[in-house]
Amino acid sequence: MAELKRFLIRRLITFIPTLIGVTFIVFVIAAVIPANPAKMWAGGEKARPEVVERIKKEYHLEDDILTQYYFVMTKLLKNEMVSPVTQHYIWDDLKMYFPVTFQLTIIAFFFIIAIGIPLGIVAALYRDSVVDTAIRILALTGVSTPIFWLAYLMIFLFFTRLHWITLAGTPTPPYSITGIPLIDAILKGDLDMLSQILARFGLPGFILGFAGIGVTARIVRNSFLDSMSADFTEYAMARGLTKMRIYMHVLKNAMVPIVTVLGLMFGGLLGGAPITETVFGIPGLGRYMLQAIRNFDYLALVGSVFFVALIYLIANLIVDILYAFIDPRVRY
Amino acid sequence: MSSCDPIIEVKNLYVNFYTYAGVVKAIDGVSFRICRGETYCLVGETGCGKSVTAKSLTRLIRSPGRIEKGSVIYYRDGKPVDLLKLGEEELRGIRGAEISYIFQDPSSSLDPLYTIGYQVAETMKEHGRVASIKEGIRRAVDILRTVLMPDPETRVKNYPHELSGGMKQRGVIGISLSNKPRLVIADEPTTALDATVQDQIMDLLKKLKAEEDLTVLLITHNMGLVADMCDRVAVMYAGRIVEEADVFELFANPKHPYTQALLRAVPNPMKRMDKLESIPGTVPNLIFPPSGCRFHPRCPFAMDICSRERPPDLEVAPGHRVACWLYTEHGGR
Numbered sequence: 001m002a003e004l005k006r007f008l009i010r011r012l013i014t015f016i017p018t019l020i021g022v023t024f025i026v027f028v029i030a031a032v033i034p035a036n037p038a039k040m041w042a043g044g045e046k047a048r049p050e051v052v053e054r055i056k057k058e059y060h061l062e063d064d065i066l067t068q069y070y071f072v073m074t075k076l077l078k079n080e081m082v083s084p085v086t087q088h089y090i091w092d093d094l095k096m097y098f099p100v101t102f103q104l105t106i107i108a109f110f111f112i113i114a115i116g117i118p119l120g121i122v123a124a125l126y127r128d129s130v131v132d133t134a135i136r137i138l139a140l141t142g143v144s145t146p147i148f149w150l151a152y153l154m155i156f157l158f159f160t161r162l163h164w165i166t167l168a169g170t171p172t173p174p175y176s177i178t179g180i181p182l183i184d185a186i187l188k189g190d191l192d193m194l195s196q197i198l199a200r201f202g203l204p205g206f207i208l209g210f211a212g213i214g215v216t217a218r219i220v221r222n223s224f225l226d227s228m229s230a231d232f233t234e235y236a237m238a239r240g241l242t243k244m245r246i247y248m249h250v251l252k253n254a255m256v257p258i259v260t261v262l263g264l265m266f267g268g269l270l271g272g273a274p275i276t277e278t279v280f281g282i283p284g285l286g287r288y289m290l291q292a293i294r295n296f297d298y299l300a301l302v303g304s305v306f307f308v309a310l311i312y313l314i315a316n317l318i319v320d321i322l323y324a325f326i327d328p329r330v331r332y
Numbered sequence: 333m334s335s336c337d338p339i340i341e342v343k344n345l346y347v348n349f350y351t352y353a354g355v356v357k358a359i360d361g362v363s364f365r366i367c368r369g370e371t372y373c374l375v376g377e378t379g380c381g382k383s384v385t386a387k388s389l390t391r392l393i394r395s396p397g398r399i400e401k402g403s404v405i406y407y408r409d410g411k412p413v414d415l416l417k418l419g420e421e422e423l424r425g426i427r428g429a430e431i432s433y434i435f436q437d438p439s440s441s442l443d444p445l446y447t448i449g450y451q452v453a454e455t456m457k458e459h460g461r462v463a464s465i466k467e468g469i470r471r472a473v474d475i476l477r478t479v480l481m482p483d484p485e486t487r488v489k490n491y492p493h494e495l496s497g498g499m500k501q502r503g504v505i506g507i508s509l510s511n512k513p514r515l516v517i518a519d520e521p522t523t524a525l526d527a528t529v530q531d532q533i534m535d536l537l538k539k540l541k542a543e544e545d546l547t548v549l550l551i552t553h554n555m556g557l558v559a560d561m562c563d564r565v566a567v568m569y570a571g572r573i574v575e576e577a578d579v580f581e582l583f584a585n586p587k588h589p590y591t592q593a594l595l596r597a598v599p600n601p602m603k604r605m606d607k608l609e610s611i612p613g614t615v616p617n618l619i620f621p622p623s624g625c626r627f628h629p630r631c632p633f634a635m636d637i638c639s640r641e642r643p644p645d646l647e648v649a650p651g652h653r654v655a656c657w658l659y660t661e662h663g664g665r
Contacts (some may be wrong), residue, residue: 240432
């Protein structure tokens, strides 16, 4: 365990340069665009010159880029940065939008695991059969279907025709344990709340996970096949092990690449799902970022990017830790 | 050959592989029997069907391979059972318990994610020899000691990647012998190991064979090992057994042109040789195997009949059979 602690510390230290690098690149791209942010923030063409001047001073817009970057980052991290567009503290906004996206991600991830993994296993077990071909076509469709198109089709079916889902509001329970309504409702056993949340988030979660289902099914199929044709599987048969036990060996060996893909996918989904959130009108991180871009609110954008990068790094770290539990060859 | 108490008898085995390129006739009418207590060798070049034969014995052939016909009679406590017709679950009870395997590459035979002790233990548990994995791991220490694993108390907790190649193969042998099998099929057990370790592993097999009263089917392409280990030898070429004899008889008096060429191609411990020869031509493509005798395109003594008809199995001396037209009235030898 001492090894694990040292590994964690080492990895956490590498977070710092990564985060600085990512935010700096985004900041530079936003800041060098030849626009006049102060004027836009002050109200556009009709803005009064003294207000523009004050904003320029307040946000150090005339300083060199490194000073600007330093100013933005320190203020952001201390939660002293107010968005000139929304007049909210940016960090507070992120904390508000993040649980919504997190909840959406959990649901999407649930669909990915619950559908993608069994499909992959079935495809591997019935390799080269009709079932396998059907699943592979489905997987390819999943990867290549435009998400917004599918989303509108589904809305048409489930909302307009069947009236199964809701498309407005965000169900929030009166209690808060983790701050994430879905988890809170499950912990409390509040079925009414849960069904409200699922009516609102179920379909967007499925849409968000749709591409992931295909990717996962393909990865699971391939790593399962690799593992089934491995020499140790043949030797396990030669040892006279039961089918169940052979599958245990096969499954565990197939897990390593699956965990990698799933972990990174989770990080990617968490990083905001701008299209899904926009189509379904869900106030999450992805939509927040899109709005920030539209309003030229690059301070909020840098804040979001920082947040997303951090989440991605943490997801990566968790994957690496999980590796060591699955594969004894992995050393910290 | 004196009396033979057979443990397993293969009759007229045919195995095909259905590949995209065509049907590979990998095993084409192979018959042999192994007597209790002996070491029987299958020798031949890579791709001649030795491993496929060995795996067919307990139906370990996987898709796209298929056993087409033939029978494998296993004498279980004197009662013959045909392993090719046995139910899957009954066959599983024989695999690893009565007939066990040692494969070529120990690094890939072992599951990298489980300790060696666990893999020994589960092999015993699955055959009901121990009640729990825990008990099996305790027993595994003794088993690893009998296969001369250094420091078995520590090694039992090691993962395969923490062991050397030789230690891994000792582990595999330990797994294979954990249920005290009657027949051990060693499929090129030392090919993946370096020469000094090869010797140690073969010595270990000899020692265990004597101690545990085993019958061994040894598959190899190494004539040195054949001379060292075997009682009787079958030479395979392109999916058929071309010659079978007592080991002394085979080295002293090889009959089949392929065996003769093979022995001229390796240092023969029984004869002084000035130079090693190679066999002209290449191994045939088994999708379109040569007609008649499969060796005839490379055979220096090929006659008309060789390309037309499959040679019969002839007993040229007691216990010495050869499939070659030279020893019939056509060849006049």
